[in-house]
Amino acid sequence: TRNIELAVVAGDGIGTEVVDQGLAVLEAAVAGEDVAISTTPFELGAKRWHATGETLTDADLESIRAHDAILLGAIGDPTVPSGVLERGLLLKLRFALDHYVNLRPGKLYPGVTSPLADPGDVDFVVVREGTEGPYGGVGGAVRVGTPHEIATEVSVNTAFGVERVVRDAFARAQARPRQHLTLVHKHNVLVHAGHLWRRTVDAINAEFPDVTTDYLHVDAATIFLTTNPSRFDVIVTDNLFGDIITDQAAAITGGIGLAASGNINPDRTAPSMFEPVHGSAPDIAGQGKADPTATVLSVAMLLDHLGLSEASARVEAAVAADLVERGGRVRSTAEVGRDLAQRIAR
Amino acid sequence: TRNIELAVVAGDGIGTEVVDQGLAVLEAAVAGEDVAISTTPFELGAKRWHATGETLTDADLESIRAHDAILLGAIGDPTVPSGVLERGLLLKLRFALDHYVNLRPGKLYPGVTSPLADPGDVDFVVVREGTEGPYGGVGGAVRVGTPHEIATEVSVNTAFGVERVVRDAFARAQARPRQHLTLVHKHNVLVHAGHLWRRTVDAINAEFPDVTTDYLHVDAATIFLTTNPSRFDVIVTDNLFGDIITDQAAAITGGIGLAASGNINPDRTAPSMFEPVHGSAPDIAGQGKADPTATVLSVAMLLDHLGLSEASARVEAAVAADLVERGGRVRSTAEVGRDLAQRIAR
Ligand SMILES: CC(C)[C@H](C(=O)O)[C@@H](O)C(=O)O
Numbered sequence: 001t002r003n004i005e006l007a008v009v010a011g012d013g014i015g016t017e018v019v020d021q022g023l024a025v026l027e028a029a030v031a032g033e034d035v036a037i038s039t040t041p042f043e044l045g046a047k048r049w050h051a052t053g054e055t056l057t058d059a060d061l062e063s064i065r066a067h068d069a070i071l072l073g074a075i076g077d078p079t080v081p082s083g084v085l086e087r088g089l090l091l092k093l094r095f096a097l098d099h100y101v102n103l104r105p106g107k108l109y110p111g112v113t114s115p116l117a118d119p120g121d122v123d124f125v126v127v128r129e130g131t132e133g134p135y136g137g138v139g140g141a142v143r144v145g146t147p148h149e150i151a152t153e154v155s156v157n158t159a160f161g162v163e164r165v166v167r168d169a170f171a172r173a174q175a176r177p178r179q180h181l182t183l184v185h186k187h188n189v190l191v192h193a194g195h196l197w198r199r200t201v202d203a204i205n206a207e208f209p210d211v212t213t214d215y216l217h218v219d220a221a222t223i224f225l226t227t228n229p230s231r232f233d234v235i236v237t238d239n240l241f242g243d244i245i246t247d248q249a250a251a252i253t254g255g256i257g258l259a260a261s262g263n264i265n266p267d268r269t270a271p272s273m274f275e276p277v278h279g280s281a282p283d284i285a286g287q288g289k290a291d292p293t294a295t296v297l298s299v300a301m302l303l304d305h306l307g308l309s310e311a312s313a314r315v316e317a318a319v320a321a322d323l324v325e326r327g328g329r330v331r332s333t334a335e336v337g338r339d340l341a342q343r344i345a346r
Numbered sequence: 347t348r349n350i351e352l353a354v355v356a357g358d359g360i361g362t363e364v365v366d367q368g369l370a371v372l373e374a375a376v377a378g379e380d381v382a383i384s385t386t387p388f389e390l391g392a393k394r395w396h397a398t399g400e401t402l403t404d405a406d407l408e409s410i411r412a413h414d415a416i417l418l419g420a421i422g423d424p425t426v427p428s429g430v431l432e433r434g435l436l437l438k439l440r441f442a443l444d445h446y447v448n449l450r451p452g453k454l455y456p457g458v459t460s461p462l463a464d465p466g467d468v469d470f471v472v473v474r475e476g477t478e479g480p481y482g483g484v485g486g487a488v489r490v491g492t493p494h495e496i497a498t499e500v501s502v503n504t505a506f507g508v509e510r511v512v513r514d515a516f517a518r519a520q521a522r523p524r525q526h527l528t529l530v531h532k533h534n535v536l537v538h539a540g541h542l543w544r545r546t547v548d549a550i551n552a553e554f555p556d557v558t559t560d561y562l563h564v565d566a567a568t569i570f571l572t573t574n575p576s577r578f579d580v581i582v583t584d585n586l587f588g589d590i591i592t593d594q595a596a597a598i599t600g601g602i603g604l605a606a607s608g609n610i611n612p613d614r615t616a617p618s619m620f621e622p623v624h625g626s627a628p629d630i631a632g633q634g635k636a637d638p639t640a641t642v643l644s645v646a647m648l649l650d651h652l653g654l655s656e657a658s659a660r661v662e663a664a665v666a667a668d669l670v671e672r673g674g675r676v677r678s679t680a681e682v683g684r685d686l687a688q689r690i691a692r
């Protein structure tokens with residue numbers, strides 16, 4: 001029996017609700033396989049911060065590190081100053097565990113209505129860099145609160161960091177039928193970072209001669225995501241541009257209720273972390289209204305990452321089948337989870 | 347007779363084609379008013395750079411400065427290294443002439459098909475900061491081309507710069523029926539800059555008590571621009587986020603062929619500059635295929651800025667009427683310009 005140790009960070013708001021269903025589906029997916037999953041809940045997020053002032057201690061981090069993977073619900077709460085939990089917990093996990101590939105599929109499943117009139121066949125994946133760019137917390141402010149305040153934010157990009165994520169993106173493009181990679185950046189303005197990204201894509205292309213590439217400025221990318229999203233196969237981009245375009249990608253493929261993500265450490269030097277793209281949605285928390293589908297699809301990514309590709313396929317197939325029949329039906333968070341688990345069990 | 351001195355920077359690619367039509371419509375719009383427009387063409391862009399290595403000399407800048415306004419076509423060409431013309435010419439103009447309000451309407455005109463299935467009544471305006479943020483060219487790179495390369499881009503935000511653009515945005519919101527202002531930023535990650543923007547909006551709100559405000563992270567803004575764009579009235583945001591969301595705004599309101607912009611110096615210490623949001627489109631340059639409508643709508647903004655509000659209204663009305671009848675008809679750049687000028691003359 002293979003033992004899988006899963007760290008569970010349910011987090012804030014609807015996090016607990018969707019994670020509960022994600023775990024139920026996970027259990028259903030591995031039933032019948034020679035796999036035992038044990039979960040360790042981590043009490044992290046707004047409640048913990050209010051009680052102790054802690055976001056993520058070294059002890060938490062070391063304990064999480066000892067797991068095979070992490071399932072995360074959502075982080076963030078209006079009662080906590082903006083940035084405290086995001087940077088002190090969510091981004092700290094991504095950075096400390098070297099999740100340099102933030103993988104976000106943009107797939108329009110049959111049965112799902114896109115807000116686009118004519119979306120076409122949308123099936124791409126965004127490889128968002130996860131450990132650099134303007135997310136590193138470099139920058140600061142002086143004379144805060146005075147008319148002479150100056151605040152800076154520094155985007156840091158290294159050859160090391162760009163090269164590894166670009167190589168990962170090429171490998172993913174190579175494994176897909178269309179074998180196409182689009183770099184999204186803004187090299188006509190952010191010339192230093194942009195040229196590093198562009199040179200890196202050109203250089204790594206030599207290792208993947210079957211993969212064709214093109215380039216879009218991030219502003220133009222938002223246009224094509226509106227007018228012709230089926231043109232995309234694999235997109236590689238920096239941390240901030242990736243944040244922006246993956247929310248847009250979620251919107252055009254049925255909303256953040258369906259958008260999954262994996263924060264992946266491809267070198268497996270630390271556990272990877274799987275989480276829905278959506279946030280903690282305090283406005284609907286505790287009401288059983290949240291759609292757990294994004295979390296369930298993140299569980300499929302988790303299973304795939306752990307090599308349980310058949311279980312992963314079962315989860316994705318259950319979601320796909322559910323989406324076809326879903327229509328306008330309103331179900332609670334638990335009902336969706338139960339239906340998906342039952343589908344897998346059948 | 348009022349003399350208006352207009353600097354004309356046609357620029358690269360389709361720039362000349364669309365500017366020609368913009369000028370023809372401008373002439374038609376002021377016919378019958380006691381106004382004489384004289385234009386000074388400035389040979390700036392790829393051709394000049396190839397010939398002389400110059401992008402914008404001090405002499406060019408001083409000469410442009412002596413004008414009442416600037417009409418710009420498009421800047422950028424694949425034969426010039428990325429960033430050279432953008433930063434050395436376009437952004438240099440915006441920065442040197444203190445165009446701190448980059449005004450970009452997002453309006454879906456009747457008759458125009460949106461790629462959104464159900465766009466609703468879209469009529470907002472983005473006030474994009476134009477002289478700060480990550481656009482200032484602060485940053486650099488070391489060990490370029492080696493595995494140890496580090497490239498940085500620094501977003502610089504000052505209380506002075508944020509306050510003036512936020513105040514301008516509030517004034518615009520106050521003057522509109524819905525009196526609503528949305529700040530778009532990413533203050534949960536870019537905490538220093540984000541908190542400066544947020545505090546500034548809260549503080550300036552006291553001067554405009556009728557205006558209601560809300561806040562969206564830039565990633566969430568791309569979702570609402572897809573699912574509910576009619577929720578927006580005035581958006582205020584930084585230079586980079588403004589670049590990104592205004593291209594998305596253009597996409598949902600009929601494409602960049604229709605998207606106008608004004609780079610405005612509200613203090614009138616230097617001429618403001620009006621330009622279509624689109625680029626030089628080298629792929630269709632010289633073929634008479636470019637839609638001059640975005641330039642014509644930019645001319646309407648120019649006229650309004652110069653206090654010629656009736657002429658401005660005539661131009662916008664002509665465009666609106668043309669759009670209703672346009673349908674799928676294919677006309678050349680010159681035909682569209684001629685039709686619009688004729689409509690105004692009638
Ligand atoms: C909550 C926030 C820090 C986070 C991010 O910006 O990465 C979120 O928007 C996401 O996309 O996972």
Ligand SMILES: CC(C)[C@H](C(=O)O)[C@@H](O)C(=O)O
Binds near residue numbers: 189219433
């Ligand atoms: C050409 C480029 C420098 C410019 C910008 O980023 O501002 C363009 O995209 C725009 O939006 O006017």
